[in-house]
Amino acid sequence: MKKITFPHMGSSHIAFSMLVKELGHEVIKPPAPTRKTLTYGTKHSPEFACIPFKVLLGTYLEAIEKGADTIVSSGGVGPCRAGYYGELQNKILQDIGYNPDFVIFEPPLKSLSDFMSKIKILKGNNSWIALLDIVRRTWHKLIALDDLESEVNKIRPYELNKGETSKQLKIGQSMLDEAQSMKEIKEARNEALKAIRKVKCLERPEKPIKVGLIGEIYVVLEPFINADVEKTLGELGVQVDRSIHLTNWTRDNTLIDGEKGVKKLARPYLDQLVGGHGQNSIGETIHYAENDFDGVVHLAPFTCIPEIVAKSIIPKVSQDYNIPVITLFLDEQTGKAGVQTRLEAFVDLIKKKRLGEVS
Amino acid sequence: MALKVGMPRSLAYYTYFPLWNTFFKELGVEVLLSNESNKQVLDQGVKETVNDACVPIKMYHGHVKDLMEKVDYLFIPRLVSLDGEETVCPKFLGLPDMVRYSIDGLPPIIDNRLDLRKGKLEFWKFFYRIGRKLDKSFWKILMSYRAAWDKFNKYQSLLLKEYSPQEAWELIDKDQSRGDKIQQKGDITIALLGYPYTIYDPYISVGLLDNLKKMNVKVLTKDNVPSVDLLRQRKKFAKEMFWYYSNQVVRSALYYLEKPRVDGVIHVTAFGCGPDAMVDKFVELECKHSGVPFLTLSLDEHTGEAGMNTRVEAFVDMLKRKRG
Numbered sequence: 012m013k014k015i016t017f018p019h020m021g022s023s024h025i026a027f028s029m030l031v032k033e034l035g036h037e038v039i040k041p042p043a044p045t046r047k048t049l050t051y052g053t054k055h056s057p058e059f060a061c062i063p064f065k066v067l068l069g070t071y072l073e074a075i076e077k078g079a080d081t082i083v084s085s086g087g088v089g090p091c092r093a094g095y096y097g098e099l100q101n102k103i104l105q106d107i108g109y110n111p112d113f114v115i116f117e118p119p120l121k122s123l124s125d126f127m128s129k130i131k132i133l134k135g136n137n138s139w140i141a142l143l144d145i146v147r148r149t150w151h152k153l154i155a156l157d158d159l160e161s162e163v164n165k166i167r168p169y170e171l172n173k174g175e176t177s178k179q180l181k182i183g184q185s186m187l188d189e190a191q192s193m194k195e196i197k198e199a200r201n202e203a204l205k206a207i208r209k210v211k212c213l214e215r216p217e218k219p220i221k222v223g224l225i226g227e228i229y230v231v232l233e234p235f236i237n238a239d240v241e242k243t244l245g246e247l248g249v250q251v252d253r254s255i256h257l258t259n260w261t262r263d264n265t266l267i268d269g270e271k272g273v274k275k276l277a278r279p280y281l282d283q284l285v286g287g288h289g290q291n292s293i294g295e296t297i298h299y300a301e302n303d304f305d306g307v308v309h310l311a312p313f314t315c316i317p318e319i320v321a322k323s324i325i326p327k328v329s330q331d332y333n334i335p336v337i338t339l340f341l342d343e344q345t346g347k348a349g350v351q352t353r354l355e356a357f358v359d360l361i362k363k364k365r366l367g368e369v370s
Numbered sequence: 371m372a373l374k375v376g377m378p379r380s381l382a383y384y385t386y387f388p389l390w391n392t393f394f395k396e397l398g399v400e401v402l403l404s405n406e407s408n409k410q411v412l413d414q415g416v417k418e419t420v421n422d423a424c425v426p427i428k429m430y431h432g433h434v435k436d437l438m439e440k441v442d443y444l445f446i447p448r449l450v451s452l453d454g455e456e457t458v459c460p461k462f463l464g465l466p467d468m469v470r471y472s473i474d475g476l477p478p479i480i481d482n483r484l485d486l487r488k489g490k491l492e493f494w495k496f497f498y499r500i501g502r503k504l505d506k507s508f509w510k511i512l513m514s515y516r517a518a519w520d521k522f523n524k525y526q527s528l529l530l531k532e533y534s535p536q537e538a539w540e541l542i543d544k545d546q547s548r549g550d551k552i553q554q555k556g557d558i559t560i561a562l563l564g565y566p567y568t569i570y571d572p573y574i575s576v577g578l579l580d581n582l583k584k585m586n587v588k589v590l591t592k593d594n595v596p597s598v599d600l601l602r603q604r605k606k607f608a609k610e611m612f613w614y615y616s617n618q619v620v621r622s623a624l625y626y627l628e629k630p631r632v633d634g635v636i637h638v639t640a641f642g643c644g645p646d647a648m649v650d651k652f653v654e655l656e657c658k659h660s661g662v663p664f665l666t667l668s669l670d671e672h673t674g675e676a677g678m679n680t681r682v683e684a685f686v687d688m689l690k691r692k693r694g
Contacts, residue, residue, distance in 0.1 A: 091612075095648050313642075319644075
């Protein structure tokens, strides 16, 4: 039996834990990132690796301490660096003196046989049909988790007691954690959504302040890294729409119809894939502007190349479409208070803009 | 009056200058180079670029500013893939757009795309489109294209004879393309690894190349490795990097470490360089593995000569003592 761990990314670990457990392996749950994770990670990472690299490496080290012997992660084809992480992290771990099995899933289109051989490692003695069923349930769990978070962002700005919505979200997530069968997942999802909607609210303004959250996927999804941007904005009375969910690359997002549309929007400004979410960031800014959002918060890890390209072009987009954009580059030095101050100022600016005091 | 095309003296200029320059010249277009990198150029660039960009990108913006009022066209090609497999760093991919939306009042930009992943003919198509943009005839373009490659091949063979790019350009201009192989002399040999636009730009690298030579060190770069030998290193990777220039650095590192062929390795990187975060660690681990001393020099717009020299001198002294 393998003791498997995997990257921690937002709340997705709830679904992936089930996947690993049901395949018959022991799960070493990746601990939620903390100061300690960052210290571990930065100590052994290259200085200019981006924050996701450092957090992942720290997480792996913590999980290895807890007994993990196999790490499952994803690869990629670039030109974003993330596709090379597993390779280098493996080398670093071996240099420190650890020797875990590193299973890196490359996109099946690149090499199908490689992909299948790695699936077989994890599949164990399960039949293919059982595997398919487990994957399907994991997928639905991921979708349910995303649904909860989207709902919370709509309720939180108007909650009467601060923190109430976040509390309900936690309860909902632990309910989903326990759900196993399709039916249970569905029930847990509906019940959690109901509980979230029941949170006592103030009267909603006629035209709520709406802000889009864009940028690199890891820093957008991981609250520890982005100083809990969604919550901070929500508590400032702002309705947040997150452009990226873990599952939206296959299912149609209600707001953005697939990635293609976003890339098309970006084309007049950047007609070239630059890797990561660089081109998306530009397209999404335009998208939010066209859908009457009041502003855009753009998150990126420090030294992230695709987002640096995006950042140099966004001011022009912001000017052309008359939508305020704030770009925050995040790293291990980022403090919560600093981010909060800047977001408060940003929201103030949006309010003044509405009153016509600034243009 | 002949058209004037401005070519910023930075980034891919250090790889392709003879090719581009000859092509435009043969077309009957005047090529205007920006000033050599200096403080003023860099300061102008820093003002226009996002602060998170690396120093070569900032320098490039400075060169563009230096040229913009003097020329009819700016030559800022969109280089996507230069070997038909990997792409170049994302900043190259978005370069024409970054420049266009960062600096106001630019002349028209020649921003044709060069993506060799689409096939071998792309290089010709790239030049053909540029030629057509400038209203030149098919024959004229074809002739210029051939002349350009002719020069470029000569230039590359000079590099293999251990000339530096600067020296090779001068030799080519004087049509002395058959220079003898220089026998660089030195007490020790160092592999100087890094991207051509950092190690060959004397301002960005604060004169590192010359200083090393003054210290009686034989300096080898990735340009001195025959391309066949570079390609041969590929099988040593589990997975290749995604960026053209980074692969060149890693492959040349593996080549020099093979026997090992050098006494030490210096890796020059720009502050905040994305791909180099991976490359640097990779090379460091490989050096550790082969027992070759390794030094990283991280450069930015504040790098001072004294600080750099102290570190390089200490490293060179250490290597000389190790040799005995």
